[in-house]
Amino acid sequence: MLQNAILEVGDDGRIVSLTSDALNTREVNSLQMHSGIILPGLINMHQHLELAALQGAIPQGIGLPGFIKEMADLRSSGTLHDAGLEKSRALDAIMYGQGIQAVLDISNTVDTIEIKKTSQIYYHTMLEIFGVRPVDASTIWSSAQQMLTCFSQSGLAAGISPHSLYALSQLLFNKLQLKPEALYSIHFMESMHEKEWLQEGSGELGTLLQEKSKMFSQPKFHDLISWLRDITKASRLVMVHNTCVDREIVELLFNNLNRQEVYFCLCPQSNMYIENTLPDIELLRKSGANIVIGTDSLASNSSTYFIDELKLLQRFNSNLSVVEILTWSTSNAARALGLSHLLGSFVPNSKPGVVLLENINLAEMKLTNESRFRRLL
Secondary structure (H helix, E strand, O other): OOOOOEEEEOOOOOEEEEEOOHHHOOOOOOOOOOOOEEEEOEEEEEEOHHHHHHOOOOOOOOHHHHHHHHHHHHHHHOHHHHHOOHHHHHHHHHHHHOOEEEEEEEEOOOOOHHHHHHOOOEEEEEEEEOEOOHHHHHHHHHHHHHHHHHHHHOOOEEEEEEOEOOOEOHHHHHHOOOOOOOEEEEEEOOOHHHHHHHHHOOOHHHHHHHHHOOOOOOOOHHHHHHHHHHHHOOOEEEEEEOOOOOHHHHHHHHHHOOHHHEEEEEOHHHHHHHOOOOOOHHHHHHOOOEEEEOOOOHHHOOOOOHHHHHHHHHHHOOOOOHHHHHHHHOHHHHHHHOOOOOOOOOOOOOOOOEEEEEEEEOOOOEEEEEEEEEEOO
16 A cells, blocks of 8 residues: 555546655646545445345344245235335445445346446346256246346346355256356355255255255255366356355365455345354455455345445454455455456556545554545546
């Protein structure tokens, strides 16, 4: 991090230069002075824009099985469709205003295409597939391919990715066509219920899944890890939540996967909303994991502000510095998206956006209750 630096930006928002001689510079026309940290635009690595209307619709603290059941009920009742997209459009504007430059967004429909086409935010959409009934696999896969065509024809970056390791039948897993140099995102170890089901084949989550399909047979955990390994041979993988990732799982992943292509996405407020617990951040840091940050959907988050995720992380991990969590939120995330040449740093001729983090404790490099992001460009 440069102190007393000057960032020169062209009229079109492209980075011209970054120098560290601000104290020796004379007054220049259009020079702006700011107190705080100037950084590239933030990158939200897990969002569900189409679920913005569900803020407050699902009770807090009901656990993952309860949350899944509530979400399924809301979808089947038509509540989400009836709510319209006004709140999704409003959320897009809020995110941009606070400095979000790019979003890895999870979608189950094509409803947000028009918002994304006109947004100032770069969106990479993950078309999420799930379904435990083998008889539904072909229909689900065909629908996902049709949605992918719609996004592609609209000029929007998109791909197909599984919801999680527990929410797909073996037949649906088999239909996934892994592509080189691609990006995949998957919910992973979000709760002890998930861990119990994946590793032991028992528990409340398994009961819920088997109620949906008596034909459902959970693929073996070892086979699922092999599938993740196949992804990371040539593509990037974002593993979201990691709430119950322990040392054994970290070692299993790093011994089997290409660790350089694996990114652990933290969604702390969502974790607290659903399970009232947080991932072992220190374990991930000490293991050298690539860490990025997401907000998750407003169905599991009471806040629309990215800064609140960082404040929560720091509150429970007092040794975290501002510099480290900003790295997770910018350059790490840009690498995960495969866009380091465009986003996440002040590379000359790039247009990463310019954001000011103000009201921080610069002496200790810590956030304060009053810290906030403000978009400059």
